[in-house]
Amino acid sequence: MVNKKFILYLSLTLSLILAAAFSMSLGAVKIPLTDVMVILGKKIGLFSGREIPVQFEGVMNIVRIPRVLLGILVGAALGISGTAIQGIFRNPLAEPGLIGISAGASLMAVIIIVLEISLLTALSNILGYYLLAFGAFGGAGIAALIVYQISRTDGKSNVATMLLAGIAINALAGALTGLITFAADDQQLRNITFWMLGSLGGATWENIMAVFPFIIIPVLLLPRMGKALNAFALGENQAAQLGLKVNTIKRNVVILATMAVGAAVAVSGIIGFVGLLVPHTIRLLIGVDNKHVLPASALLGALMLTLADMLCRTIIAPIELPIGVITALLGTPLFLYILIKDKKKLVL
Template sequence: MQIALPITASRNTAVIGGLGILLLVAVVCSLTIGAVSIPAKDVAVILLKKLGLFSSVEVNSTHEVVLNAIRFPRIIMTLLIGATLGVSGAALQGLFRNPLVEPGLIGVSGGAAAAVVVVVVFGSVMALPSSGWVYNALVPLFAFAGGIITTFLVLKLSYQAGKTNIAVLVLIGVAMQALTGAVIGLAIFYADENQLRTYTFWTLGDLGGATWEKLFITAPLMVASVVVQLLQSRSLNAMALGEAEAFHVGVDIERTKRTIVFFSALGVGVGVSMAGVIGFIGLVVPHLVRVLFEPDHRLVLPASVLGGALLLILADVIARTVVSPAELPIGVVTALIGAPFFIALLLNAKRKQEI
């Protein structure tokens, strides 16, 4: 008799590899598509030139500028935000032992957005700089603080007799979204004409604001968020048994909880500070991975990193092309995909009498 673990392990490698290849293809497509269409060949040459190869090959200089200044930072940011949302959703679902949890749903994104809007609108009153690297560093910091405060509140308020009451959690999440929405609305009310347009940005997301300067500060934070959460996969498997049981098999529960809450709030908060609130990626991706493959977090977490990045890249391509040369807010696209999916999930849970 042979234990099937090696088979699972090699299948998981195949899943991760497959997702990686899909992501690569999506990235290349995404680089070629846009207001200026750039052939894949040019994309490849410009990429290689950036790496110091083929420096003598001539390419269309407009293409080079568009790629270097606009598309590269945008795609990198999209990848990072998608990956962070995917892995944070997967980790939070594992932590709460519930497939309905998502960074946006429990108020992390809203809290982060509200904090950032307050800084942006009232920053001058508080004598904070409104540009430059201090500003670039300060905004993600506030987003993180806003995110972690709301997560902490939601967690605390929905805790009942040693575990999280999911019905309460979802309702508190709704209340938090309303509350953070009100804070954003209020701040916008006091905003000047220039800042007014940003309301859409904060509530529906926009991937258009990426620059190398911003990435320089935020990318390491998002990478840290992804890596640290990936390291929690074994503990999350044990958490599936329940908190007490996870402790019995040797998991330091409080540390696992703190780590995941902290680093998901960090990653999502920083993402929000760059691109506003983008919903549903963190909900849909981990769930799909579980349904299509298996619930082992050693697969679910890395596959959600790749899947989150993949889905957000594709959503961004749609957002940029359907009303070209204008752009749909990215949140509109993800919500159009995600909301029906969420309803289907709820119906399924209802059928199984889980809620």
């Protein structure tokens, strides 16, 4: 089994490297793969003597490299957060949007896009493009905090109550989002639609630096909770009997998942299906041990989003499709195939 897990890690890592290289090469401006390698090599002091067309270097440095790096970060955030949320809820159909993270981010983004409030106008003059990102991140955090506080009784949080509170917050945020959208003009509707379907088109080095700490911290810390999430599979009472601080673990998982998904949604919009499909795929490949499922989900999430972004830029180039459409089109048939083929093996 150890060899099987090592092979999976190695395969995912190599596949991610290849996918990233091809993603940098393909697009409206096609860059030869050898030139991609040279440009990347120059950044670490290699191939310094070889000349590359200025256009290729400009496209790589300004567009392709930031976009691929952002896709890797967002995919890793969604993949590992989906696994952690499923572990804490002990429900294979759970995903980050279930506790209101995505709905809260969407509501705040729509408010910023549509409503011309004096405070938002003043903040827009200060933050510019980043107002939408900060607003979406804040909306995700507020929604998760409300759900968590509702679930607390006598100092303890109840997973079932958290799930129901998440459903209620999702419904409320969805209704408010629809109400505000009704007042939007045509241009605002286009912006809302594109943001709700997800895109990595706004990737910049500044965006990457802004979200990097909010994503890398959960990606590094959540795998350390793998053993605790394994105990959660037995039930909260059994986990407590094993000496685990159940409420602390639940709080930490929710906080870390909210950090990762909130940051991802803030810069890429709503990208569905990654947090739901990735954990299932990993469990079918290497089993249910969260010590390995969590890091492997981060790798597969990064790989899945990198491939999806490459497709959305190349299928009908130079027109770009929303990445959320690609993840849904790719993910739904694969998810149904897994359900039909291995439904007896799925961990419930």
